[in-house]
Amino acid sequence: xxxxxxxxxxxNQYWKLFLEGLGMTLFMGLLTVMLSTIFGSIMAxxxxxxxxxxxxxxxxAIAAVYVEVIRxxxxxxxxxxxxxxxxxxxxxxxxxxxxxxxxxxxxxxTAYVCEIVRAGIQAVDMGQTEAARSLGLNSRQTMIHIVLxxxxxxxxxxxxxxxxxxxxETSLASTFFVGELMTQFKTIQGITYRxxxxxxxxxxxxxxxxxxxxxxxxxxxxxxxxSER
Amino acid sequence: xxxxxxxxxxxxxxxxxxxxxLHVLQGVTEQISKGEVVSVIGPSxxxxxxxxxxxNLLETPSSGHIYFEGTDITDKKVDINVxxxxxxxxxxxxxxxxxxxxxxxxxxxxxxxxxxTQAEADDMAKELLERVGLSDKIDQYPKKLSGGQKxxxxxxxxxxxxxxxMLFDEPTSALDPEMVGEVLLVIKDLVKTGLxxxxxxxxxxxxxxxxxxxxxxxxxxxxxxxxxxEVFNHPQNPRTREFLSKVLY
Numbered sequence: 455x456x457x458x459x460x461x462x463x464x465x466n467q468y469w470k471l472f473l474e475g476l477g478m479t480l481f482m483g484l485l486t487v488m489l490s491t492i493f494g495s496i497m498a499x500x501x502x503x504x505x506x507x508x509x510x511x512x513x514x515a516i517a518a519v520y521v522e523v524i525r526x527x528x529x530x531x532x533x534x535x536x537x538x539x540x541x542x543x544x545x546x547x548x549x550x551x552x553x554x555x556x557x558x559x560x561x562x563x564t565a566y567v568c569e570i571v572r573a574g575i576q577a578v579d580m581g582q583t584e585a586a587r588s589l590g591l592n593s594r595q596t597m598i599h600i601v602l603x604x605x606x607x608x609x610x611x612x613x614x615x616x617x618x619x620x621x622x623e624t625s626l627a628s629t630f631f632v633g634e635l636m637t638q639f640k641t642i643q644g645i646t647y648r649x650x651x652x653x654x655x656x657x658x659x660x661x662x663x664x665x666x667x668x669x670x671x672x673x674x675x676x677x678x679x680x681s682e683r
Numbered sequence: 684x685x686x687x688x689x690x691x692x693x694x695x696x697x698x699x700x701x702x703x704x705l706h707v708l709q710g711v712t713e714q715i716s717k718g719e720v721v722s723v724i725g726p727s728x729x730x731x732x733x734x735x736x737x738x739n740l741l742e743t744p745s746s747g748h749i750y751f752e753g754t755d756i757t758d759k760k761v762d763i764n765v766x767x768x769x770x771x772x773x774x775x776x777x778x779x780x781x782x783x784x785x786x787x788x789x790x791x792x793x794x795x796x797x798x799x800t801q802a803e804a805d806d807m808a809k810e811l812l813e814r815v816g817l818s819d820k821i822d823q824y825p826k827k828l829s830g831g832q833k834x835x836x837x838x839x840x841x842x843x844x845x846x847x848x849m850l851f852d853e854p855t856s857a858l859d860p861e862m863v864g865e866v867l868l869v870i871k872d873l874v875k876t877g878l879x880x881x882x883x884x885x886x887x888x889x890x891x892x893x894x895x896x897x898x899x900x901x902x903x904x905x906x907x908x909x910x911x912x913e914v915f916n917h918p919q920n921p922r923t924r925e926f927l928s929k930v931l932y
Contacts, residue, residue, distance in 0.1 A: 584741055585778035585837070589792035589844055590768030599791060603782040 461651045468642050468652075475638030476659055482634055483621040486559040487567075491613060493560065494567025497521070501572050517568065524565035530626050533558045537630055555627045563620055570616060574609035575601060607678050614671040618664050625660075635659060690717040692848060692879055693738060698747035700733055707733045708744070709903035715848075715881065720874050722890035722911075723883045725900035726926055731883045732775075734900065735852050738881070739763075739770045752847065768796060771841030775853040777833040779825040785812070785836055786821040789843045798844065811839035815869050831862030835869050842873075849873065851882040887930055891915050899923045 465472070500517040524532070536558035540549050549557075578601050586596040628636035635656055642652045693715040700708040708730050715721055723731045736742040738749060740756060740763050748757050756766050780788050789811060790804035799807065812818045815835040825833055834854060841849060854870065855863045867889050874880055874893050884890050890897060890911065897914040899907040899922075907920040915931075918924045 579778070581774060581776050581778035582780060585772075585774060585780065585840075586792075587764075588739055588741060588767055588770070588772035589841070590764050590796055591792060592764050595795060599795065600780055600782065 457651065460648060461655060464642065464646065464648065464651055465655060468638075471638045471642060472635070472655060472659060475633065475635035475656075476663070478632070478634040478637075479621060479624050480663070482556060482559065482624045482627065482632075483617055485556060486563050486620050486624075487613065487617045489560045490563035490567045490616075493564040495571050497564060497568035498571035498575065501568060502575070521565045521568055524562055525569075529558075529562050529623055530629070532562050533626055533629065536561065551630050552632045555630055555632050559620065559624065559627070562623075563616065566616055566619075567613065570612045571605075571609055574605040574612065577608045578604045610678070611671055611675045614667070614674065618667050618671075621664060621667070622660060691715075692717045692719075692752060694748075694750040695738075696748040696750070698734070698737060698749065699745045700730075700737060700742060701745045707903055708737065710747075711903075711905055713898070713905060713908075715879065717847075717879055718877050719896060720880045720894045721882070721896050721898060722894040723881065723898045723900055724885070724887065724890055724914075724926075725898075725906070729901045730903045731900045732852050735850050735881060735883050738850055739767050739772055741772070768792075768798070768844050769847045771844060771846035771849045773834070773837050773841055773849065773851045773854050775856050777830070777837045777857070779828075779833050779836050779840070781825055784822050784824055785817065785828070788825065788836060789840050792840075793843050796844075804843070807843060808839075811842060812836075814872075815839055829862060830858045831865045834858065834862075834866045838866075838869055838873070846878075848879040848881065851880065851884070853883050853885065855884070855886060885930070887915070887927075899926065901926070 497517045497520065500513040501521070503513045504511060506512060506514070533555060537551070537554045540547070540554045540557065582600050582604065583596055586600045587593070591599070624634050625636040627634055628640060631637050631640070639652050639656045643649055646652070691714050695711055695713045698708050698711040699706070711730075711734060723734065725731050733742055737744050738751075740749075744757055748755050750756070751766050751770070754761060754766065756763055780791070783791060786805065786808050789808040790799075790801065793799040793804045793807070794801050808821065809818065812821055815838065817832060817835060817839075820828065820832065820836075825836065828836065838849075838854075851870065855866050858866060863886070867886065870880075870882070871889075871893055882890070882894075892911075894911050896908060897911050898905045899914060899918075899920070901922050907914060907918060907923045914923065915927065918927060
């Protein structure tokens with residue numbers, strides 16, 4: 455009982471901090487997903503490009519290496535890397551800590567979104583492309599009018615799932631005290647010398663948010679499947 | 684039916700196609716004239732579908748030439764998209780556009796490629812759908828259609844481009860048996876209009892009935908060809924005889 459009483463007390467006293475943290479977490483997550491959707495889509499198109507010299511396709515190669523490197527290294531390492539590298543290599547940008555962390559998150563997420571978009575396009579039946587090409591549509595027209603509209607149905611739910619994953623991954627940004635939910639836990643821990651109670655509150659908030667989001671995604675998916683009547 | 688050389692529509696010269704180590708087409712040389720109805724029969728893996736798919740370059744030939752209306756379309760400088768507009772294709776698995784309504788399936792290509800205005804295309808779509816008994820489906824999505832209906836839609840979608848030749852790649856093989864008839868009926872009506880047609884099919888009775896010529900493909904070559912009567916009733920090649928004895932019972 456003692457445990458819950460402390461939790462309640464903490465909430466009453468610091469709810470503003472918790473909610474501020476949540477706001478920051480969602481803000482970071484949303485910004486990351488939006489930016490990485492743009493860059494990830496470009497990356498996916500690079501990955502699919504056939505342009506090249508002989509058998510060497512530079513755009514494809516760059517994208518492939520990027521995806522492999524980012525997926526093959528821990529996100530925490532990437533955060534450290536950009537946090538220290540960016541101000542040192544690009545001092546004229548005068549990036550804030552938050553901006554460095556956000557860039558790191560985007561760089562990470564772009565690799566995953568690239569794969570989501572690529573898989574979404576690839577999952578569209580090859581016959582759809584063949585039918586369009588057999589009518590005389592060129593590859594761009596086929597992509598825009600036939601493949602992408604169908605790929606979006608595969609991509610959108612996966613993107614939402616990526617958002618849920620990012621919301622949780624931003625907690626790693628607390629290493630640099632950028633003010634998201636996990637940072638607030640550390641702050642409150644510093645003030646009150648309590649660990650488990652604020653941690654549980656933060657955990658509950660994370661869970662509630664991701665749970666609700668997951669349910670919304672499931673709804674979205676069902677809606678989209680029904681949309682073609 | 685006698686066909687003179689100047690009515691030649693498609694000429695295939697020493698066509699080869701390999702998929703890796705698999706040499707699927709091993710030198711096909713043949714010509715198809717305007718107004719002809721050609722059926723391509725033969726065992727699975729004999730190269731029938733690959734041959735057909737090479738005609739509009741859905742498969743890129745490994746070597747050889749394909750002349751369509753006098754142009755060598757295997758030439759890299761040729762814009763194949765222009766020629767594909769004149770070659771309608773119908774697939775085994777229908778491949779109707781799932782993201783478009785039945786009407787839009789038909790009008791997309793003619794409008795996008797500047798052959799027709801949307802209004803003209805809409806009128807034509809109505810007309811074509813009426814012809815194949817799908818008028819009431821114009822605003823529905825293909826998901827709601829049966830296999831036979833999808834294939835009929837796929838046929839009129841190709842016709843909307845007013846092609847000079849229709850290529851059918853096993854159009855009834857993926858259909859439930861009770862739907863084969865309705866699709867064959869549509870093809871039969873089409874053939875009557877004099878449109879040049881190449882059909883890869885396993886429907887021997889149908890091939891016999893509608894074709895002017897029959898190709899029997901086996902081992903990557905046209906092993907035997909002739910009128911339906913010659914190929915079906917008096918086959919010369921032992922492989923043709925063996926194949927027919929297995930499928931005609």
